[in-house]
Every structure is written in C-alpha cells, then in structure tokens.
Amino acid sequence: MSKLLNRRDLEFVLYELLDVESLTRRPRFAEHSRETFDAALETAAQIAGDKFAPHNRKSDFDEPRFEGGRVHIIPEVKEALDAFRGAGFIAAAQDFELGGMQLPWTVAQACFSWFNAANVSTAAYPFLTIANANLIRTFGSEAQKRRYLPPLLAGRFFGTMCLSEPQAGSSLSDIRTTALPQPDGSYRIVGSKMWISGGDHDLSENIIHLVLARIGDAPAGVKGISLFIVPKFRVNDDGTLAARNDVALAGLNHKMGFRGTTNCVLNFGEKGDAYAELVGEPNKGLAFMFHMMNEARIGVGLGATVLGYTGYLHALAYARERPQGRLPGSKDPNQPQVNIIEHADVKRMLLAQKAYVEGAFALCLYCARLVDEQQSADGDKQRREAGLLLDILTPIAKAWPSQYCVEANSLAIQVHGGYGYTREYPVEQFYRDNRLNPIHEGTNGIQGLDLLGRKAGMQDGAAIQLLARDIHAVIREALGCDSEELRRCGGALNEALDRMMGVTRNLLCVTARGELDLGLANSSVYLDMVGHTVIAWIWLRQAMVAVKKVGKAQDADRDFYQGKLQACAWFFRWELPKTRHWHELLNTLDRTCLEMQDSWF
Numbered sequence: 001m002s003k004l005l006n007r008r009d010l011e012f013v014l015y016e017l018l019d020v021e022s023l024t025r026r027p028r029f030a031e032h033s034r035e036t037f038d039a040a041l042e043t044a045a046q047i048a049g050d051k052f053a054p055h056n057r058k059s060d061f062d063e064p065r066f067e068g069g070r071v072h073i074i075p076e077v078k079e080a081l082d083a084f085r086g087a088g089f090i091a092a093a094q095d096f097e098l099g100g101m102q103l104p105w106t107v108a109q110a111c112f113s114w115f116n117a118a119n120v121s122t123a124a125y126p127f128l129t130i131a132n133a134n135l136i137r138t139f140g141s142e143a144q145k146r147r148y149l150p151p152l153l154a155g156r157f158f159g160t161m162c163l164s165e166p167q168a169g170s171s172l173s174d175i176r177t178t179a180l181p182q183p184d185g186s187y188r189i190v191g192s193k194m195w196i197s198g199g200d201h202d203l204s205e206n207i208i209h210l211v212l213a214r215i216g217d218a219p220a221g222v223k224g225i226s227l228f229i230v231p232k233f234r235v236n237d238d239g240t241l242a243a244r245n246d247v248a249l250a251g252l253n254h255k256m257g258f259r260g261t262t263n264c265v266l267n268f269g270e271k272g273d274a275y276a277e278l279v280g281e282p283n284k285g286l287a288f289m290f291h292m293m294n295e296a297r298i299g300v301g302l303g304a305t306v307l308g309y310t311g312y313l314h315a316l317a318y319a320r321e322r323p324q325g326r327l328p329g330s331k332d333p334n335q336p337q338v339n340i341i342e343h344a345d346v347k348r349m350l351l352a353q354k355a356y357v358e359g360a361f362a363l364c365l366y367c368a369r370l371v372d373e374q375q376s377a378d379g380d381k382q383r384r385e386a387g388l389l390l391d392i393l394t395p396i397a398k399a400w401p402s403q404y405c406v407e408a409n410s411l412a413i414q415v416h417g418g419y420g421y422t423r424e425y426p427v428e429q430f431y432r433d434n435r436l437n438p439i440h441e442g443t444n445g446i447q448g449l450d451l452l453g454r455k456a457g458m459q460d461g462a463a464i465q466l467l468a469r470d471i472h473a474v475i476r477e478a479l480g481c482d483s484e485e486l487r488r489c490g491g492a493l494n495e496a497l498d499r500m501m502g503v504t505r506n507l508l509c510v511t512a513r514g515e516l517d518l519g520l521a522n523s524s525v526y527l528d529m530v531g532h533t534v535i536a537w538i539w540l541r542q543a544m545v546a547v548k549k550v551g552k553a554q555d556a557d558r559d560f561y562q563g564k565l566q567a568c569a570w571f572f573r574w575e576l577p578k579t580r581h582w583h584e585l586l587n588t589l590d591r592t593c594l595e596m597q598d599s600w601f
C-alpha cells in the first residue's frame, strides 16, 4: 500500500461521495470518462512516487543556496519538474485550445494531491505557476495572454505571487511598493517584497512575478492597490527573451520546513528600471487576487491535508511493525510482545489522525467540486449557490486542515516514539513542512476574522443559511436510516447546527450595533466551532455512503467501509462535543482575551 495516499479513499471520495463521473455529462467534460480520470490519477501517482518522493529528504537537507550570484538547487528537482510538465499537469484544468487537458478542477486537485504528498517543496513551483497563469488568463489583456500564457502553461516559464512586504503581511493595505507610469504605457516598480516563494532559481527559462503595488497618488488602503506583471527577463513580442529586468534577489530565507522551495527577499528597481505591465484596471489588484483566493486557499487546505495524510500512513505502517509491551490484561514477560497497534492508546492516536485527514480530504475535494459547479453547472441558480457555499467554506477549508492535519503530523511523531523525533524517519519533516500552512495565504487568525467578519453576514446571511440547508438535508437522511449509531450522529449534528446558527445570529447582532472589537474578539473560536460542525457533517455524509455498502462488501472493501463508520463515530464522540464549550465562550461574549492588558503579561 502506498504511504503517500490511500487510493481506495481517493476513489471513494471522488466517485462514491462526490460522484465526479457525473461531470462527464456536461459539455465541458464530455470528452472525459472514468477511464480518462483514472489515467490522469495513475500518471500523477506514478510521477509523484518515481520522481518527487525520492528527493524529498535530500531537498530538505540540502536546501537551495545562493552562491556566485545564482541560486543552486539539487538537480533532482528539475528532473521531477520536467516529468510534471512533460505529462501536461501544469495545464491540467485548462481548455484544450490552450493545450490543456480540460479536466474538472476536482480531478486536477486529486492529481495534485499525489505531488504534494510526495514532495511539497518541489510541487510548490508548478502550483504557483498554475495560480499565476490563472490570474493572467482571467484578468490579463489579449497581448499579455499571448505573450505569457503559452510559456507558463507549457512550464517553460514559472510564476510567483508577490504580495507580502517586510512591514505588510496580514495587512496588505499597508504595502509600499510603488509603480511609476511611463510614456509608453508600461510602469517601473520600486520596492521590496518579502517571503516570495519560487522568487529566484534556474528551474525555468524565465520567472513571471505578479506584483501588488501602488500607482503614484492611488487612494490609501486596499482600494489603491494594483496588480503588475514583472518578468525576470523581458519578453519580446515574438516570445523570445530580451534583457534581464531590474529584479534582484536580496537574500534567501532559511525556513523550518518547505526547504526545497526557494523563499526570497526581492528588490525591484534598485537601478530604477524594473519594467512592469499593469494587469486590468488600476486599483483593482487586490480584488483580482481575491477573485482567485477561494481556489488558492482550497489548494493550501488540500496541501495541509495530504501532508497529514502521508504522516498518518507512515504512522500506521510503523505501528503495525513495531513490537512493544503487552496488553494490560496479559503482562507475562514470556509471552511475545504485541505490535503497538494493539494498544488502545495508539489506536486512539491513529483514529484521530484518520478522522482529521480523511475528514479534511473529503471537505477539500468537496470544495473543489463546488468550483466545478460554479464554473460549469447547468443552471444559474446552481452556479450562484455553489459560489456562495464556496465563499463560506473557503476559510474553513484553508484553516481547519492546516490546524488539525498539523496535529495529525504531531500524533504521527508520537506514534513513532523517540524514533519519530529523529531525522531518520520522515514524520518530523512532514510536521515541519506542514507548520507553514496555518501561516501563509492568510494566517488562520485572519481566516477566523474573514469567516465571522465577512462571510457569515454576507448577503444577509445567505451563504451560511445555504450551508445550514445542506447540513440539514444530511441530518434528515441520517435520522431516517436503519443504523442506530448514525441516527444518534444525526441528532448530535442537529444540536451542533442549532448552536452554530444561534451563536452566529448573536455575534452578528453585536457587530451590527458597532461593537466590532467585542464581536470579533473570539473569531478563532468561532472558526473552530463552525469548522468542527462542518467536518462532522462531512463525516456523516461519508458514513451514510458507507453504511449502505458495508453489508454487501467483501474482505478489504468491508474493512474500508467499517473504518469509515468507526472514524465517523470517533469524530462524533470525541470531537464534536467540543463545540459545546466553544459555543459557551462565544455566547457569553467571553472577554478574557479582549480585556487582557499588555502590561499584565
């Protein structure tokens, strides 16, 4: 069995839970079938296993170095990326006419899961490029699309996202990078960008930076931010490379994890000549970035999930082979030791990992399915509803996996005992790599503010009400089923949903009367509460599929469905009750953190 991902679970989520095959009835995916989806998934699994996984450790030990004026990266990274682009994955979800495979976004994300599980640092280069190309395709001029899209989608150019600055991370309204208009319609950029992933390297012919900057006297705050294309090498009209642009690598950041991805401080315009092209209208830069945010954040959530997933599979394999001790009821030292998977406490740790990673996996792929609904569903109503559901679920899909799947990685180390704490076993690297995910693409703290401060109340609560409607549908189904356990789960979820909706109304009243600091003080707790309720719903959906099939299933398949039912039961008994405590904190408008004073620490 692969230790990267569980193929059976991947198939279960795609085909049994999300019915991805039905997408082939839509005109956009009419040339696809279960066979073409499986072929793409199989190719991804093979390249991930053969080309990405083998150098994961080496990239971590031998991180990129800046010497002699250039960045040095171990050669295996380029070989892996050549295989990735050769198989056409950069354009996996793009139109056929752009050279793409026109795969549903759900299937493309499932393919990408293999690469992230195998080697998240190497996978970061093409994933940034895909996001970059999507922005240019959506908002760029025809000339920009002609010049930049084909080499980006072919993987000859790579892309970056340059938002953060040393003094402006969460608060992008405070960025200082400036764009100066030129007589020929182009701009010159001046400023420093911090933390830029993939900001410099020789892995591609060129690097296309997408840079947020202010034009001269633009309005203050987020309404004055524009988006620019700034290439490392200028590109001639015929597509050939021209002179080196004035973008300088000021230094590499040395990180806890994700070490194989270069992370750069970039200086634009040290010589006053950083050529830039405006994308779309001025002052719309952040809106353009936000337009792509749902997809980017689901990608981060899925990345966090699969790092947790591979950690879980490594812990499971280890627990099945590591003999240690005897069960409490049979302490005779003459008896052979049991493998640690026999100990109830080790099963607890494995069950927690399974519930976190499989719950998060199903949630992220469900969100990817919503992206497909939003883009290709038949009716306007379906598209609009998918968009609203995505809006409310995106902060959860980003933050919940990046909190609980890091916890899964910590438990995977714990299952390995002392060995897990050494660099001989990969679980410590998974933990370090995954620890980035609560920080970037908007910290989890910012996701809590987004969920409660923007999404819960948007359009008079339309998004959260839609979510409640869909959760109710599963509750009704569970309450009417034959399984006593699942009827109990349905009841528990009903109560959790009532708590969630009640506290949302209360908090929105507090913020509506202008008490924003009080209403939003515990937004991280709100994120936890809604996140757990959503994951419980996703688990119940999985269990409803499993319970219908387990009776007729044979051997490994029966075990698989039984495992789903047990993990669902664990989540409902061990995790969902935590929402009661979170509800209490939120409903009483707990002020402990808000009223704490700087000088009391």
Ligand SMILES: Cc1cc2nc3c(=O)[nH]c(=O)nc-3n(C[C@H](O)[C@H](O)[C@H](O)COP(=O)(O)OP(=O)(O)OC[C@H]3O[C@@H](n4cnc5c(N)ncnc54)[C@H](O)[C@@H]3O)c2cc1C
Binding pocket: 161, 162, 163, 164, 166, 167, 168, 169, 170, 171, 194, 195, 196, 197, 198, 255, 258, 263, 436, 439, 440, 441, 442, 443, 444, 445, 446, 449
């Ligand atoms: C390895 C790595 C790769 C990255 N890649 C990129 C990239 O490619 N491109 C790019 O543009 N950026 C990138 N980033 C930057 C990343 O997006 C930022 O680090 C992140 O947005 C946080 O900004 P900051 O580091 O300045 O922290 P700060 O914004 O200073 O936050 C510090 C703490 O304060 C909290 N906080 C801040 N403001 C508030 C608030 N209003 N309310 C409540 N809490 C708050 C945060 O949640 C956090 O816990 C990367 C970062 C890392 C570490």
